[in-house]
Amino acid sequence: MRDNGAMQHSARRDDTAAQPSRMQSAVFLPIGDEGRAELVERRIAEAITGGLIPAGERLPSESALARSLRVAPVTVREALVALRDRGLIVTRRGRNGGSFVADSADPAQFTAKRLGAMSRVALRDLGAHYSAITRACVGLAAARADASEVARIRQRLANADAADEKAWRRAADEAQTEIAALSQSARLTREQMRLQAEFSPFLGLIGQDASAREQQRRAVLAVLDALERGDADAAASAVDAFVRDSVALLIDHQMRLHRA
Amino acid sequence: MKALQATDAPAAVDTVTAFFQRGVDALGEGTRELAADVASARAEGPLTRAKLDAIVLPYAQALFDRAGVTVYGAGFIAAIGLLNDASGHLSWWQGPRHSKLELAAQNIGKEHIDYSELEWYRVPVSTGKPHIAGPHVDYLCSDEYTITVAYPVFVGGEFIGVHGMDVLLDAVEGELLPLLSGETEEITVINAVGRVLVSTNPHRATGDPVRDAGDTLTRYECEGLPLAVLVS
Known part of the structure; x- marks a missing residue:
């Protein structure tokens, strides 16, 4: 990957530099290994607990969420399963089915x-x-x-x-x-x-x-x-x-x- | 500020007018056909968001490809009550990858914003004419600093929505300023409330109102557009 190459190059150059500036060292701080599904889960959970999506409201479809969040549909599905396990959303099947914010979700x-x-x-x-x-x-x-x-x-x-x-x-x-x-x-x-x-x-x-x-x-x-x-x-x-x-x-x- | 007849206008005023008129015309070109497509889809049965999206996509694509200016976003905004499966809807594509706008998923809470009050919807509806809205921070769609070219769409006298495109102020600056680079006078383009879109004077910021013009700048209207050019 091009990005990695560039980072390695900078890091090598830093070895010979006296002291990297604080801003520069911040670039190489760990970005965390939280998975994408967890990020999606957290984003939606915050919206529900914050009251931005009220109880009973239908979430966009899996494919619509995947498109707009630019993640794979399987990632969205994983996040929705986790939200369901936390009791934040319910899933209904059938013609008017989909994922809905649980009625018990009181912001x-x-x-x-x-x-x-x-x-x-x-x-x-x-x-x-x-x-x-x-x-x-x-x-x-x-x-x-x-x-x-x-x-x-x-x-x-x-x-x-x-x-x-x-x-x-x-x-x-x-x-x-x-x-x-x-x-x-x-x-x-x-x-x-x-x-x-x-x-x-x-x-x-x-x-x-x-x-x-x-x-x-x-x-x-x-x-x-x-x-x-x-x-x-x-x-x-x-x-x-x-x-x-x-x-x-x-x-x-x-x-x-x-x-x- | 002195107001002069358009016949006295320097060439730069024509350059500016032509630049923006080209965008308005590019949008207007597809508007009648788009109206006909929406009308025939409605005649066939209930009009849904998905059906509307399928109709609008090629028109948006045509603007991205051929508007003569770098278009950041394009599409059609349904009149409130037009669709059978939602009260309002934006069939809209934007960004470097022309991604479909998914309001609810993109930023929850935004779908509640009532767009009927926003300038790019309100003005063309009330005048029945194309409008250039902004400069504004488009907090509904792109979160970018844009102007929105908006064409009202009518079917047999009934208003059915707005055909529109967003152009970043970045692009206006990058594409219009070079056309004015030969000018020795200051050329400043302002909107109807006096807000600067772009200026050859590097110290006049886009977004600022022109309040100090006094007698030093002469104002020329851009014929047929809600814009004016101030010339030193």
Whole structure:
């Protein structure tokens, strides 16, 4: 393989070099031997436990999953067997058959379990990462967004029913993605979406409380207000305050979990 | 900014207009035939995602092969309610390998995004005319920074979907800038909200709005397109 050849060549050259830079040594760190089926299993399991694919929803067919994940169908099949063994999905045969997320898969419970097992250090670090990327997005968006684009996000958010927990969570995630995209940066938007997928289940957990949902709504509106004024600092502070409040609520929630 | 008649426009404005018009025309070429194919499939029986995909694929392939610009993604987006087995659907191929877009599998959660509100769908539906949407980070399909050329598709007055293609801003820069390399003036292409697509001025970033134009830049509309050219 060409890639291996290139790596061996670099490694040999490094033998004679004084000290490889830290970035360079990172290239040769072990990549782990986790199999592809395990990677597929983990990806789908995270989506189910995070509530991105709700209970009862049908998964794409084996062949569709294999095509889009660019793995062999047998790899997908292996992953689905593992997910079935964990009770996350059920498989039905027949005309309307396929793999479905188990009705018992309750993302709130999964997320509570994850929160309970997470250290405060890790939780705060997730908040710091989420906040940093989101602030970078809104900073660029404040300089680049057109008022009409901000107004449309505001309109869609106003149409979302905050009384419905799931509908609100979805609308809030969408608004956040749209705000990130206003940065006109593909890299930052991709990174923000990845972090949103990770952080959103936690926001959903504290959003079980209606007043917390109202707080979340006001936070997004504060960001939109700042974007409309082209005020990058105010947009970044609004994000920062929101993440700090959310992490504090999550730590409270975690303490209640530990006491229970 | 001064607004001048198109007859006064420098040659660079024609170059820019022709560049984008070529993409719009390439898309429009297949649109009528695609509409006819979808109409006859509907007349035969229930229209499903799989049937639609089979109809659209050759049209997408033709764009990849012959659009006259490097196309990153191409296909047809069904009008909400067109299909019998899903409310909406994107028959879409993209990327270096022209892979089929599998929304649900690619990024779970994305399939819930309501595309009827997005510029490349909303504008051609409401105007009935082709549109160039963006520049935007296309977070639904490619996660890349693109413009989307979008042609509304009608069958007997009924709107059935959008025939579209994505072109990366990378490609716009790589393929349009060389055509403008002989220009001594600054040439900056902006969209309807004043966002820069590409500029011969290396300090004017793609994605930025032009707010400092003042009297230093003259604005020329690209006839028939939602774009304008600013010339120093």
